[in-house]
Amino acid sequence: MVPTNSQGIFRFTLVQRLFHAFLLVSFLIQAATGLGRMTMETGWGRGVLSIFGGYDASRDVHIFVGRLMLVVLLIHIIYLMTKVDWKHLPKSLWSQDSLVPRPADVRQFFQHLGWMLGMRKYPEFDRWGYWEKFDYWAVFWGMVVIGGTGLLMTYPFWSTGFMPGWGLNVAFWVHRIEAILAIAHVFIIHFFIAHLRRSSFPMDRAMFSGNAGLSLTRHERSAWVERLEADGGMNALMVPQDAGIVKTVHFVVGCTAVVIGLYLLIGAAISVFQITW
């Protein structure tokens, strides 16, 4: 059977999509409660906090969701362990289907930059682009730094048992700056790439539906499609694209997340000039 451009190519399993959906919801809650508490001196900050029941209740929500995120991170690590091809280590970690960064990613980054400047050909990306690998591992880095410092502050009697109390001053600022970095990165860069680029506007639904349009994938990830066609695995990954109500739901959920994210980003950006640092 010859694949047609109206079909989609399977990219994400249900479990992977559920991980992303959890991260989407929990990240928005953490961003809202965290930014709200940071800007509680302003009307905007108090307004955001009122959605969660006020200043103190927002802290409880923030801590509860934070703990949940760490638990899900552990579950995700266990999930990763089940997906590793242990028999062919370490070669399997460097395969084209792996998210582990490779030297080729650095080369493709510069080639991509060259294409943006009109100087080079568009790189032949495989299954994962370098920006997707960066986004994936950035979550690990963020969860360790923000989650670690968050735990220190959530359990101060425990943490000051092995470090002096002024360590909490340091933990607070590391937590704050890393959170601002994560929020700004997701709400500006990730949202732009997934929603506002011409190729993906108004929304790249692959992470919601699980599949990407074949035509776009053939151009964006030509090395992947060629590899699949060469080894005969293409037909197994061809799926019909979502339509109708499912497609609408994906748009509504995705675009709602973008609107909430931009509201938080702009509101916080205005409010930071009115708070005591």
Added chain:
Amino acid sequence: MIPEEIMRQREQKHFRQVLLPLLLVGTFGASFLNVHAQEEVASAIRRYKDREASTGYYEAYEVRPQRSMPLVQIPGVQRGLFPYSPTSAQTRIRTRLTDSHLGIKFYNGRRCVDCHPEQARDIHTIRANLTCRQCHGGEPIASNEHYFSPMNPIRRHAYICAKCHPGASASYAAYIIHEPNPALAGTLKSFPVLAWAFWIMVAIAVGTFVLFLPHTLLWGIREIFMKKHGEAGNHGTDK
């Protein structure tokens, strides 16, 4: 019978029938009441715990002065027992005074933030709405390093922190309430770990955006000017 004897008999009768029963009932009833004054006299440790909402660490840390008197000293400089007059308005170092504001002119008409504006710019003051006196106490406010001050690090966790954070330890009380602004140059000397942590995190954040903001912007602009394709961007053929 003479009136005086009648009066005395009435008093005796009144005492037996009214006052004595009342006294007995009152004594019996009072035994059920929690009278702190008696406990204070009976047990110094109990009195201690009445004021302490902590875990009991306090007793291990506290050292009562024996025959020594609280001395006013400059660290590293010994100028006799009382190098500064306790009534002097020219005291230069106030970290160990019984009354840290001793001798300040027009003190009664001033507010704490008149002289300590930076000390009101912290989370405890701004977010928890704590007032200065909730931690530093009433007049006279002893210096933090003074031997008997509740703010002295040997008992701060029990007398101050544990009011709102029951279970606070001495290590916990090492949290810097009035932390300096980590972005200021002076913080590199006063709280170097905080300053370094702050600037390293800022460098990571700035580095990320210096790399990815122009990258993302260029990508967006480039796609606008791509050649039209059937469904999406024609990445591969326009160059």
